Amino acid sequence: MDQNQKPTSLLDTLGEEIIRILTPVSICMFLVVILVSILNNSSDSSGPSITTIASIAYSEDSSDSIWDKLKGALLNSLVFVAVVTVVTFLLVLLFYLRCTKFLKYYMGFSAFLVLGFIGGEIAVFVIKDLSFPIDAVTFMVVLFNFTVVGVLATFMENFAIFIKQGYLVVVGMLVAYWFTPTWVLLVAMALYDLAAVLLPGGPLRLLVELAISRDEDIPALVYEARPVTDHDSVPSNGEVQRRVWRERRHIESDFIDNVEASSESNPVGSNTSNASRVSGMSLSLETNERERNLVAAEEGRVATLDSELSAPLIQHRIDVQLNLQEGPSDSSALEGIGLGSSGAIKLGLGDFIFYSVLVGRAAMYDFMTVYACYLAIIAGLGITLMLLAFYQKALPALPVSVLLGVLFYLLTRLLLENFVVQCSINLLMF
Amino acid sequence: MTVAAGIGYALLALGPSLSLFVAVISQKPFLILTVLSSTLLWLMSLIVLAGVWRAFLPFKTTPSSSAWLPYSILILSSVVFQEGLRVLFWRIYKKLEDILDAFADRVSKPRLFLTDKMQIALAGGMGHGVAHAVFFCLSLLTPAFGPATFYVEKCSQMPFFLVSSMIALAFVTIHTFSMVIAFNGYAEGNRVDQLIVPVVHLVAGMLTLVNLASGGCIIGIPLLYCMALFTLLHCGKMVWKRLADSQNR
Numbered sequence A: 001m002d003q004n005q006k007p008t009s010l011l012d013t014l015g016e017e018i019i020r021i022l023t024p025v026s027i028c029m030f031l032v033v034i035l036v037s038i039l040n041n042s043s044d045s046s047g048p049s050i051t052t053i054a055s056i057a058y059s060e061d062s063s064d065s066i067w068d069k070l071k072g073a074l075l076n077s078l079v080f081v082a083v084v085t086v087v088t089f090l091l092v093l094l095f096y097l098r099c100t101k102f103l104k105y106y107m108g109f110s111a112f113l114v115l116g117f118i119g120g121e122i123a124v125f126v127i128k129d130l131s132f133p134i135d136a137v138t139f140m141v142v143l144f145n146f147t148v149v150g151v152l153a154t155f156m157e158n159f160a161i162f163i164k165q166g167y168l169v170v171v172g173m174l175v176a177y178w179f180t181p182t183w184v185l186l187v188a189m190a191l192y193d194l195a196a197v198l199l200p201g202g203p204l205r206l207l208v209e210l211a212i213s214r215d216e217d218i219p220a221l222v223y224e225a226r227p228v229t230d231h232d233s234v235p236s237n238g239e240v241q242r243r244v245w246r247e248r249r250h251i252e253s254d255f256i257d258n259v260e261a262s263s264e265s266n267p268v269g270s271n272t273s274n275a276s277r278v279s280g281m282s283l284s285l286e287t288n289e290r291e292r293n294l295v296a297a298e299e300g301r302v303a304t305l306d307s308e309l310s311a312p313l314i315q316h317r318i319d320v321q322l323n324l325q326e327g328p329s330d331s332s333a334l335e336g337i338g339l340g341s342s343g344a345i346k347l348g349l350g351d352f353i354f355y356s357v358l359v360g361r362a363a364m365y366d367f368m369t370v371y372a373c374y375l376a377i378i379a380g381l382g383i384t385l386m387l388l389a390f391y392q393k394a395l396p397a398l399p400v401s402v403l404l405g406v407l408f409y410l411l412t413r414l415l416l417e418n419f420v421v422q423c424s425i426n427l428l429m430f
Numbered sequence B: 001m002t003v004a005a006g007i008g009y010a011l012l013a014l015g016p017s018l019s020l021f022v023a024v025i026s027q028k029p030f031l032i033l034t035v036l037s038s039t040l041l042w043l044m045s046l047i048v049l050a051g052v053w054r055a056f057l058p059f060k061t062t063p064s065s066s067a068w069l070p071y072s073i074l075i076l077s078s079v080v081f082q083e084g085l086r087v088l089f090w091r092i093y094k095k096l097e098d099i100l101d102a103f104a105d106r107v108s109k110p111r112l113f114l115t116d117k118m119q120i121a122l123a124g125g126m127g128h129g130v131a132h133a134v135f136f137c138l139s140l141l142t143p144a145f146g147p148a149t150f151y152v153e154k155c156s157q158m159p160f161f162l163v164s165s166m167i168a169l170a171f172v173t174i175h176t177f178s179m180v181i182a183f184n185g186y187a188e189g190n191r192v193d194q195l196i197v198p199v200v201h202l203v204a205g206m207l208t209l210v211n212l213a214s215g216g217c218i219i220g221i222p223l224l225y226c227m228a229l230f231t232l233l234h235c236g237k238m239v240w241k242r243l244a245d246s247q248n249r
Helices: A016-042 A066-096 A100-130 A136-155 A161-178 A183-198 A203-214 A253-257 A349-363 A367-391 A398-425 B003-023 B029-053 B068-106 B114-144 B160-188 B191-212 B217-248
Strands: A222-224 A293-296 A301-304 A337-339 A345-348
Touching (some): A016 B029, A066 A183, A066 A203, A100 A136, A136 A161, A183 A349, A183 A398, A345 A349, A349 A367, A349 A398, A367 A398, A367 B029, B003 B114, B029 B068, B029 B114, B068 B191, B114 B160, B160 B191, B160 B217
Antiparallel strands (some): A293 A301, A337 A345
């Protein structure tokens, strides 16, 4: 409509960082839903029936009454949360004793297990369902290569970011499919996450404080959204980049490229003149010099940082690896959202997994619940990001989304479905 | 129905939205966020309506007396509620616009252009349309995969899914573009535009009541498409005029 040379509008890049986190979350959920629908469609009990930590105290029997099932579910959840707490404290202890190497190797090992064994088993199920002609030797070779590349991707730092992100999504998807919890367990985990991150005695908070005080990184599996500019000189994922203090040095073009610092007023309305606030999309960083002009390489935008803003940028993530077949679970899920050293938003893999698990569970019922839960989770994620911008410290990513998701699931299943089906059957729409 | 047919029905209802999304909305991340939040808002409106009407459904009617009255009340109340929600959406959007303008001033970028505002309105409308299509049409498709298909007696010329996709397409068009008309009407204080949107929505909703009669969908669906076409044309005319005005200024 207009002439071609139009000044770049504000709308072009606003909100880009959020989208970069939303996209992989959506892809992971989508894949889990597809997996669930393929593998649950065919037959009821061909899916993996496993005794995991999730059901160690009580295995559901269809002949039990509702009350028994509820009690059993609660018991399961308690056991699970207890185990997770113990393991988290163990991790804190290990970190305290500086056994970081051990943790790193352990992470690589669990990545290997997940990709190799769980991935392999799920692949076998899919092949069986779709009657895909492939022989065992080829399958083994392909699986082995896939697994090894995955392990390397999580280990090494300067790996191609796209592959790394892809592998993280795959790992998230596999664990999410494998780990089918009850709704009670999901809510319990959400509450645990809330407690663990925010309470002063919580294990996650201890971990974060330890990491800050020692100025070290926590080895974990984290998904970091690509920095807004396409220049990826900062290695992401694999190792958590923990940033307490971000000093703005003189302009090195690399450095600036990685920083997307636009001040934006907080939608909640607290707009202080001195401090530049964030609304989850980017963070104004501490600068040594005042009145710095940052030039984001892509857009040629000029952002003025008004004052110093201390931004303790914390993130910590330890992936949830439920070592299902080999015994009790080894590591625990620490969920939280933080900001990576490049200013991009980081989301822990545990969060991916739990979101996908929730959506997968909804998929077992019907697709309407899937859409509703998806929207609820995205909304929860958005709210958490806004809170992150507001409070600027590590926040648990799980509670808001999970609670919203469960709420919407129940509402949809009980209320919406009946209404919509009634109307549609009579071809009445509005 | 087969998977191929299912995908076909889904694309029938959502195809134009998908191309609109890829061409216009996916370029700007903010618009994607607008679509998502708009979809969420309308989903919540549907849930509230479902909650309210839960107690009354299904309507018990004898075969002789049709269920005209209760259904028309249902549609009337739903449309009124949704139009009220649209006004609320507009208010929220106004606040957002102020915040965005303030932010633009701070980072020394130009304020929102007219086309930006229209794009946001379009994204909001698309969220509404997508919510409608997904919940009224798509979510019924997926459980029905399998060998057979389903016909409704009142409209036995086509499978039920085809009919519902076609209706969904009309409604998606209506919703998407009436949001643009509505926002424009509220911005300019143009009464005609402001009133046209609820009227169109109501008329479209009532038109679907025709489907209750046997064979009614043969009349109902083309009329619905007339409404959709009318909305499209009116929106196009309005946008053209507005842009021409702002150029001449």
